[in-house]
Amino acid sequence: MKGLAPHPVTRWVIGILVGLFFAIPMVATLLYTLRDGDGYSLVHWATLFDPASAYLLRPLWLAIGNSLIIAVVTVVIVLVLLAPTIVLVNLKFPRLRRVFEFVALLPISIPAIVLVVGLVPVYLQIGRTIGTAPWTLAFAYGITALPFAFRSIQASVDAIDLRTLTEAARTLGSGWLTVLLRVLAPNLRPGLLAASLLTVAVVLGEFTIASILNRQVLQTALLVVGKTDAYLPAIFTLLSLAAVFVLLLVIGRVGRDRSERTRS
Incomplete structure (x- = not known):
């Protein structure tokens, strides 16, 4: 080797x-x-603090807030649905692992425009049932983020002795919820953190679905504001990249501290 x-x-x-x-x-x-x-x-950067530019910045700040809310909801949906399912398939239905992997990775091969066309009737019903709030995009974004989150969590599952940990906890009287939250989740933390980061990146960078479903998020707001001021979209792009980079450093530090505590 x-x-x-x-x-x-x-x-x-x-x-x-x-x-x-x-x-x-x-x-x-x-x-x-x-x-x-x-x-x-720095004259273009000064626009961020210029009261005269408030009318330009207001849609951007609103869109950033919408994107952050969508990101949080999407991360919750992906982790709550995907992580237990991966554990269940690996423990109880190992023969279905390849089938599940194929289904989980399938969205990455489907163009976003095709996906959103299929989701339009679904979102018509969602709009009639629970409204058209921006956070409802989390359902569609959860599908697009599924392949990336699956790979991250599955890699952590492959790195631990899932069956031994589960059987040991069950032998000591732990319920399935305790096993999942207090035994497996700490060992899967690197994969869960990576899945969360990738999901946030997908949400912040997606444009097609939000545009066609007529929702205001960061990417659609950048397009609209860019027609008036071409520099603001570039500035906010750099700020969003810096924020994601800081988030990446934080997640890496958390994962490294966890590994050091485990070795000690």
Whole structure:
């Protein structure tokens, strides 16, 4: 196995190339927001604090709030439905694992435009039943985030001895809910955190479903505001990327602290 490991120089080269792949577009976007005539300044960033621009920023702040609410609801739906199902399939129905994996990964192969066309009649009924609040998009976003969340949680399930942990807890008298929440969930924390992060990223970056279903989220608001001020969408894109990056660091730190406590 050691012979298959890449040389340190190779790892550095790959790391630098990947870093440049992500850094160059972000730096270019940042320079674009700083452009002011023939030089650079913070005049476009000052728009965020200019009372005269409140009419432009109001839809963006509202859309950000909607997106955050949708992200939280989507994460809850995905984790509550997917994690117990993965555990159940691996414990009780291992022969169905491949079938379940195929179904869970299927949404990634379906274009968003096709998915939303099929969901339009469903959302007509949802609108009549519980209203057209933006958070209802969480049902559709849960489908689009399913493949990414499944891979993250399944990887954590494969990394632990699921059956032994479950049987030991059951032997000691724990109920299934206790086993799931107090025994398995702490061991699956890295996968659950990764699934949550990927779900949030999917929600913040999705445009097609929200646009066709006529919901106001971050991506649709950026398009509308961009028709008036081309710099604001770029600024908010950088801010959202920075927020996701901080979230990634927090999740990585939580997972690392958990691993260190487990080893000690």
